[in-house]
Amino acid sequence: MARLAKDAERSSAVRAALAVGIAVSAYGISFGALATASGLDIWQTCVLSLFMFSGGSQFAVIGVLATGGLAAAPAAIAGSTLLGARNALYAMRMGPIVGGPWWRRLLAAQWTIDESTAVATAQPTLRGQRIGFWATGAIIYVGWNLTTLVGALVGNLLGDVRAYGLDAAAAAAFLGLLWPRLRSRQPIAVAAGAAVVAALLLPWLPPGLPVLAAALVAVLVGLTNWLGPKAPAALDRDAGL
């Protein structure tokens, strides 16, 4: 019986990891193609996926570079770093689940992203959570890097990417990353406020800076907890986990 229960734990965690991992890996192709369109070469594109390995931050780097060029480099770095701040939050949550010696946590750190944290925390047992985390991390790391390379090679062959609508694809990618987070009033209000701030500042500030200015909306609402849930237990739902 115990053995059967263990098998069920593992297969449910691995099934979730496969479903999420394969779906996410597929859009590494759009990242690779958009990255080369933004002016990065194939090596730089692959280094982003290998070392940064966080979709939102990677899209932010190439999105700001594509519109602002290297003059917007500080804004590109600041934007990707701020977007990566949530990974630190996930890491705090995963620390006790991953456990083990320091080198295991170091390896886990690289794979701590939206999807691995989401699959892990959705499993009912500690063993299932560990399997879910490592399986999702491994599948996405391999898949995302392979599809990034394919996308970069394809993107280089395309030439004028606007003719293929790749600039619109980048905007849609951000919308797709945003959508699952809009589950309650507070994040919806922050998204709307940030969108308005960015649109109003766009004509007046250098590329990249309107995005950073919009981040202040989150800080303001976050500190005052305007429209927020009263109980801290609701945080899990807000984090989209």
Added chain:
Amino acid sequence: MSSWNVVLLASVLVLGLKIAGYLVPPRVLEKPTPARVATLLTVALLAALVVTQTIQGAGGHPVAIDARLPAVGVAGVLLALRAPFIVVVVAAAVVAALLRLLGWMA
């Protein structure tokens, strides 16, 4: 700053944040405010990036309304219909490419 500097510096910072999270004692998570700000920060930045990627112009025109706007509209409808991410992204590209092919909102 060269492209390599941007790529490497940004990567080190993003990876550093992940590692830092494992070094922080889990007690900090129990405080709701830092967790809430970090979560909302992601939402605000993504929303602002949607806007700038959709209407930001180039070459001296800060704002440009073109085929990207209807394409992102289609993406929003598909997301509301629970379409998978890759379908949404490809559909947006196809809409923008078709509009430009037809010479509308180029």
